[in-house]
Amino acid sequence: MLYYKDYQLGKDKEWVVFVHGAGGSSSIWYRQIRRFRKSFNVLLVDLRGHGRSKDLLESYVKDNYTFNDVTSDLLEVIRHLNIRKAHYIGISMGTIIIRTLGEMAPQHMKSMILCGAITRLNIRSRLLVFLGHSVKRFVPYMWLYRLFAWVIMPNPRDIMSRNLFIGEAKKLYKKEFLRWFRLTNEVNPLLKYFKEKEIAVPTLYIMGDGDYMFLPPVRKIVQEHEHAILQVIEDCGHVCNIEKPALFNKLAIRFIQYGYI
Structure with a gap:
């Protein structure tokens, strides 16, 4: 099973599950943990190959x-802890994993809060991915990650x-990076499938106004989806929970508690 850390206030408290993105770990939520654990049961998970789950490779021989594989790992932890329903908060590629969980096990979802959400790859990002696939066998993987991050x-x-x-990415093995x-x-x-098929789960997108690659398609998808709303944070980039933690926490908690922002 993946490495996880849970903070439990009691059976009567709601669960909040945090899902990091590719190359990260649960440590990226360090500016959320103290605030959220005051009001909720909190679960942090290191996805396969990341953080303290990095050395669990014998379980992942493919x-x-x-x-679906990565999401199944998360689902295993959720069921191990007997979490029937939870609010899911994800960043970047972690938002895709949360959305995949919504397809695989919608009964476990109470709401989704998607930060720096990836809902479509534009021309620039597709070219970046193509370049990465073209040179990934010939250049150090950290060069690629630094390029992507920049x-x-x-x-x-x-x-x-x-x-x-x-x-965080420096802690990955090269083979693991290539798998991801x-x-x-x-x-x-x-x-494309997620865009065409909305799931009936209250969804809050929290995006920075400077997240130029991913904000425009999120604006479009929110216009088309009945259960989604968007909050744009000014003077902020891709990783809102780190750049503007106080506002991020306020928006997320208000949405969890009241269903609006």
């Missing part, structure tokens, strides 16, 4: 992963977020 988070205000993600990178082959058809 050369390639799918989003393209997604290019502004001076993104330095802290960018450095945190790069620091292959997941990009699934992204476009999966996101």
Whole structure:
């Protein structure tokens, strides 16, 4: 089973499950834990190959992963803890895993809060992925990750977020990084399906106004989906929970408690 850390207040409290993105770990939620554990039962998980789940490779012998595989790992922990329903908060590629969970086990979902959400790859991001696949066997994987981090988070205000993600990615094995990178082959058809088929779960998108790659498609999907709302944070990039933690926490908790922002 994956490494996880849980903080439980009691059986009468609601659960909040945090899901990090590719190259990160549960440590990226350090600015949320103290605030959320005051009001909720909290679950943090290190996804396969990441953080303290990095050395659990004997359980994952396949050369390639799918989003269903990664989501099944998360589902195993949820069921192990007997979490019947929870609010799910994800960042970047973690938002795709949460959305996949909504397809696999909607009975476990009470709401989704998707930060820096990936709902479509634009031309620039598709070119970046193509470039990565073309050179991944010939260049150090950290070069690729640094390039991706810089393209997604290019502004001076993104330095802290960018450095945190790069620091976490250094803990990955190269083979593990390549397995995760292959997941990009699934992204476009999966996101197209998610766009066309909304699940009836209250959904809050929290995006930075400077998240130039991913904010425009989120604006479109919110217009089309009945159960989704969008909150854009000013002077903020891709990783809102790190750049604007107080506001992020306030918006997320209000949505969990009242269903609006």
